[in-house]
Amino acid sequence: MTAAATWRSPLDTGELRTVLDCLKRRWQPVDLASVFDALDLVLGERPPDVGQVAAITEHLRASLTDLAEVVVTDGGASTDPTLHTLIQCGRSLAAEPTSNGRGPSLGLVRRLAWNVSDLLDHLIEQRYLLDID
Numbered sequence: 001m002t003a004a005a006t007w008r009s010p011l012d013t014g015e016l017r018t019v020l021d022c023l024k025r026r027w028q029p030v031d032l033a034s035v036f037d038a039l040d041l042v043l044g045e046r047p048p049d050v051g052q053v054a055a056i057t058e059h060l061r062a063s064l065t066d067l068a069e070v071v072v073t074d075g076g077a078s079t080d081p082t083l084h085t086l087i088q089c090g091r092s093l094a095a096e097p098t099s100n101g102r103g104p105s106l107g108l109v110r111r112l113a114w115n116v117s118d119l120l121d122h123l124i125e126q127r128y129l130l131d132i133d
Contacts, residue, residue, distance in 0.1 A: 022069045030066045032129065034059070035116065042113040053105050057098055060112040064090040067119055070128060080126065086119045 009016060038059050041048045048056055068087045071080075093112050099105045123129045 018069060030063065030070065030129075032120075035063045035120065038063070039113050039117050042109050043117065047106055048109070053109055054098060057105065057109045057112060060109065060116050061094040063116055064094050064112070064119070067116070067123065070123070082122055083119075083126070086115065086122060090115045090119060 011019065038056050041052065042056060042060075068090065071083050071087060090112075093108070093115055096108055098108065120129070
C-alpha cells in the first residue's frame with residue numbers, strides 16, 4: 001500500500017470547501033501593514049472621521065475573512081479553541097449590518113478592530129503569521 005493510499009485529509013469537508021473557495025478567488029496574501037494601519041485609525045487617540053468609518057469597516061471585514069482563511073487552511077481552528085472562538089466572534093461581528101448613525105457604526109468598527117487585533121496577536125503568538133514590526 002502506498003503512502004498516498006493511506007493519507008487522510010486533516011481538514012473536514014467544510015474546511016476543504018473554504019480552502020477551495022479561497023483558491024478560486026485567487027487569494028492574495030493578507031496585507032498586514034494595511035490591517036495595522038486600519039487598527040491604528042480605529043483604536044488610536046482620535047476616532048476616525050465619519051467618512052472613513054464605512055471603508056474601514058469593510059476593510060476589517062475583509063481582513064477577518066482573510067485571516068480566518070489562513071487559520072482554516074492550516075487546520076488551526078479545529079485544534080486551537082482560542083482561534084476557533086476568535087474566528088466565530090469575528091464572523092458574527094462581520095455579519096452585523098453597518099448602521100447609518102455615527103455612534104453605532106463607530107461601535108461596530110471598534111468591536112471589529114478589537115477582534116482583528118486579538119486574532120492577529122494570537123496568530124503571531126502561535127506562529128501562523130510573522131510579526132511585521
